[in-house]
Amino acid sequence: MLHKVLLSTDVTLVCCQHALSTEKEEIMGLLIGEVHKDNSLVSIVSSVILRRLDKKPDRVEISEEQLVQATLRAEELAAEVGRPLRVVGWYHSHPHITVWPSHVDLATQSMYQRMDSSFVGLIFAVFLKDQTTKAPQIQITCFQSINEGSNQSRREIELEITNTTDSLILHNFQILAKLPEILKEEEDEAYRIEAGQGDVMDILNKQHNTAVRTIAIGHIVEKISRPMLEALVARNELNAFRLKALKKQHQELMNKLETMSCSV
Numbered sequence: 001m002l003h004k005v006l007l008s009t010d011v012t013l014v015c016c017q018h019a020l021s022t023e024k025e026e027i028m029g030l031l032i033g034e035v036h037k038d039n040s041l042v043s044i045v046s047s048v049i050l051r052r053l054d055k056k057p058d059r060v061e062i063s064e065e066q067l068v069q070a071t072l073r074a075e076e077l078a079a080e081v082g083r084p085l086r087v088v089g090w091y092h093s094h095p096h097i098t099v100w101p102s103h104v105d106l107a108t109q110s111m112y113q114r115m116d117s118s119f120v121g122l123i124f125a126v127f128l129k130d131q132t133t134k135a136p137q138i139q140i141t142c143f144q145s146i147n148e149g150s151n152q153s154r155r156e157i158e159l160e161i162t163n164t165t166d167s168l169i170l171h172n173f174q175i176l177a178k179l180p181e182i183l184k185e186e187e188d189e190a191y192r193i194e195a196g197q198g199d200v201m202d203i204l205n206k207q208h209n210t211a212v213r214t215i216a217i218g219h220i221v222e223k224i225s226r227p228m229l230e231a232l233v234a235r236n237e238l239n240a241f242r243l244k245a246l247k248k249q250h251q252e253l254m255n256k257l258e259t260m261s262c263s264v
């Protein structure tokens with residue numbers, strides 16, 4: 001029985017960034033990781049952002065094709081790092097609502113769990129406000145479904161966010177960098193669907209749809225690409241600063257070692 005889930009820091013970052021990309025709709029993705037110790041522990045090391053096929057405010061679904069693609073991606077990563085990685089769970093966002101899984105979420109989770117007993121669900125509740133401080137807040141829950149008669153209820157799984165130490169950092173960084181592109185593809189597709197509806201689309205309609213798409217792309221650049229770039233530049237500067245400090249420390253220690261070996 002599954003007891004604990006370890007979630008790497010960079011996957012947490014990718015999921016949060018993805019969840020924060022829209023206030024209006026739920027977003028969704030799949031989680032890649034490894035199952036350890038008689039299925040009692042799962043570690044999540046990477047993720048796959050899923051494009052929404054149909055933008056509805058409430059529910060997004062995973063298609064068979066997306067699941068197959070994620071499985072192939074997990075196999076690629078597994079071959080690269082030499083560990084048995086596979087799809088171990090799914091995540092989705094709850095913008096402006098409580099972190100707890102809905103009945104639909106529990107039913108979806110239950111369906112996956114029937115195929116794989118260690119499969120987990122993560123929910124990122126975003127755009128929340130701390131009641132006392134009014135500071136923006138993100139809540140994360142990790143759950144599985146348990147069947148009680150014909151109903152399902154949730155079982156919370158202990159979640160620990162752990163520091164990333166493995167070779168997947170670059171991969172996860174690439175997923176993050178690809179997010180604006182995926183969001184733009186969704187907008188392009190919505191535009192194409194809209195444009196394909198009936199051949200009697202008049203010029204006004206066309207103008208309107210083009211304007212909507214332009215606003216949406218502007219939103220992606222302003223709310224996602226730019227802040228992400230700024231954050232990454234800041235992180236790069238911090239890393240450069242740390243590197244300098246570590247090099248200095250290294251040099252000092254080497255000097256010390258030299259004087260010690262001289263005096264022996």
Ligand SMILES: [Zn+2]
Binds near residue numbers: 092093101102105123
């Ligand atoms: Zn939900």
